[in-house]
Amino acid sequence: MIGKMFIALFPYFDIGNKRKGIKERPVLVIGETDDNDCIILPVSTITKKQYYNPEYDIEIDPEKFPKLNLSKLSYIRVHKQAIIYKRALHKEIGNLKEEYNIKYVEIIKKLEGFNKNLVYNS
Secondary structure, three states, X not given: OXXXXXXXXXXXXXXXXXXXXEEEEEEEEXXXXXXXXXXXXXXXXXXXXXXOOOOOEEEEOOOOOHHHOOOOOEEEEHHHOEEEEHHHEEEEXXXXXXXXXXXXXXXXXXXXXXXXXXXXXX
Protein backbone atom coordinates (compact mmCIF):
# COMPACT_ATOMS: atom_id res chain seq x y z
CA MET A 1 0.00 0.00 0.00
CA ILE A 2 2.89 2.38 0.71
CA GLY A 3 3.75 4.35 -2.40
CA LYS A 4 0.35 3.86 -3.99
CA MET A 5 -2.07 6.63 -4.86
CA PHE A 6 -5.76 6.42 -4.13
CA ILE A 7 -8.92 8.43 -4.36
CA ALA A 8 -9.89 8.88 -0.71
CA LEU A 9 -12.65 10.43 1.31
CA PHE A 10 -10.88 13.35 2.96
CA PRO A 11 -12.22 15.71 5.62
CA TYR A 12 -11.92 19.47 5.17
CA PHE A 13 -13.17 22.70 6.74
CA ASP A 14 -15.02 25.21 4.57
CA ILE A 15 -14.02 28.52 6.14
CA GLY A 16 -16.56 30.50 4.10
CA ASN A 17 -19.51 28.44 5.33
CA LYS A 18 -17.88 27.55 8.66
CA ARG A 19 -18.71 23.89 8.14
CA LYS A 20 -16.87 20.61 8.02
CA GLY A 21 -17.19 18.44 4.96
CA ILE A 22 -15.81 15.42 3.20
CA LYS A 23 -14.65 15.31 -0.39
CA GLU A 24 -12.94 12.85 -2.67
CA ARG A 25 -9.34 13.70 -3.39
CA PRO A 26 -6.23 11.89 -4.56
CA VAL A 27 -3.71 10.98 -1.88
CA LEU A 28 -0.33 9.30 -1.70
CA VAL A 29 0.07 6.67 1.04
CA ILE A 30 3.43 7.07 2.80
CA GLY A 31 2.87 4.87 5.86
CA GLU A 32 0.59 2.46 7.66
CA THR A 33 -0.20 2.02 11.33
CA ASP A 34 -1.07 -1.15 13.22
CA ASP A 35 -4.64 0.02 13.86
CA ASN A 36 -6.08 0.39 10.33
CA ASP A 37 -4.90 3.93 9.65
CA CYS A 38 -2.71 5.28 6.85
CA ILE A 39 -0.39 8.24 6.77
CA ILE A 40 -1.00 10.14 3.56
CA LEU A 41 0.06 13.19 1.62
CA PRO A 42 -2.81 15.00 -0.12
CA VAL A 43 -2.65 15.71 -3.83
CA SER A 44 -4.09 19.05 -4.94
CA THR A 45 -4.41 21.22 -8.01
CA ILE A 46 -3.77 24.32 -5.83
CA THR A 47 -6.16 26.66 -7.59
CA LYS A 48 -5.15 29.64 -5.43
CA LYS A 49 -1.47 30.21 -6.07
CA GLN A 50 -0.96 32.04 -2.77
CA TYR A 51 -1.22 28.59 -1.15
CA TYR A 52 1.55 27.11 -3.32
CA ASN A 53 4.71 26.28 -1.36
CA PRO A 54 7.69 26.06 -3.75
CA GLU A 55 9.72 24.06 -1.22
CA TYR A 56 7.15 21.41 -0.28
CA ASP A 57 4.57 21.20 -3.08
CA ILE A 58 5.92 18.66 -5.56
CA GLU A 59 4.55 19.02 -9.10
CA ILE A 60 2.97 16.03 -10.81
CA ASP A 61 2.29 16.73 -14.48
CA PRO A 62 -0.17 14.16 -15.88
CA GLU A 63 1.67 14.21 -19.22
CA LYS A 64 4.95 13.18 -17.54
CA PHE A 65 3.29 10.73 -15.12
CA PRO A 66 0.36 9.24 -17.07
CA LYS A 67 0.20 6.01 -15.06
CA LEU A 68 -0.96 7.99 -12.00
CA ASN A 69 -4.25 8.76 -13.76
CA LEU A 70 -4.44 12.41 -12.72
CA SER A 71 -6.35 14.62 -15.15
CA LYS A 72 -4.84 17.98 -14.18
CA LEU A 73 -1.50 19.43 -13.14
CA SER A 74 -1.31 18.52 -9.44
CA TYR A 75 0.97 18.85 -6.46
CA ILE A 76 1.84 16.37 -3.75
CA ARG A 77 1.71 18.47 -0.60
CA VAL A 78 4.61 17.17 1.50
CA HIS A 79 3.95 19.64 4.34
CA LYS A 80 0.29 18.57 4.74
CA GLN A 81 0.63 14.96 5.91
CA ALA A 82 -2.44 13.49 7.55
CA ILE A 83 -3.77 10.27 9.02
CA ILE A 84 -6.90 8.66 7.63
CA TYR A 85 -8.74 5.39 8.14
CA LYS A 86 -7.74 2.74 5.57
CA ARG A 87 -11.36 2.24 4.55
CA ALA A 88 -11.43 5.88 3.37
CA LEU A 89 -9.16 4.75 0.51
CA HIS A 90 -11.66 3.52 -2.02
CA LYS A 91 -10.02 3.48 -5.44
CA GLU A 92 -6.38 2.90 -6.34
CA ILE A 93 -5.30 5.20 -9.18
CA GLY A 94 -1.58 4.46 -9.47
CA ASN A 95 1.62 3.25 -7.89
CA LEU A 96 4.13 6.10 -7.67
CA LYS A 97 6.74 4.00 -5.87
CA GLU A 98 6.85 1.30 -8.57
CA GLU A 99 6.06 3.29 -11.72
CA TYR A 100 8.05 6.47 -10.96
CA ASN A 101 10.50 5.56 -8.22
CA ILE A 102 12.79 8.57 -8.76
CA LYS A 103 9.86 10.96 -8.14
CA TYR A 104 8.76 8.89 -5.12
CA VAL A 105 12.25 9.09 -3.58
CA GLU A 106 12.30 12.87 -4.23
CA ILE A 107 9.01 13.21 -2.32
CA ILE A 108 10.21 11.06 0.59
CA LYS A 109 13.42 13.10 0.86
CA LYS A 110 11.40 16.34 0.93
CA LEU A 111 9.15 14.81 3.59
CA GLU A 112 12.17 13.84 5.66
CA GLY A 113 13.54 17.38 5.39
CA PHE A 114 10.21 18.90 6.36
CA ASN A 115 9.90 16.64 9.41
CA LYS A 116 13.49 17.34 10.49
CA ASN A 117 12.83 21.09 10.28
CA LEU A 118 9.61 20.66 12.22
CA VAL A 119 11.40 18.86 15.06
CA TYR A 120 14.39 21.22 14.97
CA ASN A 121 12.19 24.31 15.22
CA SER A 122 9.94 23.02 17.98
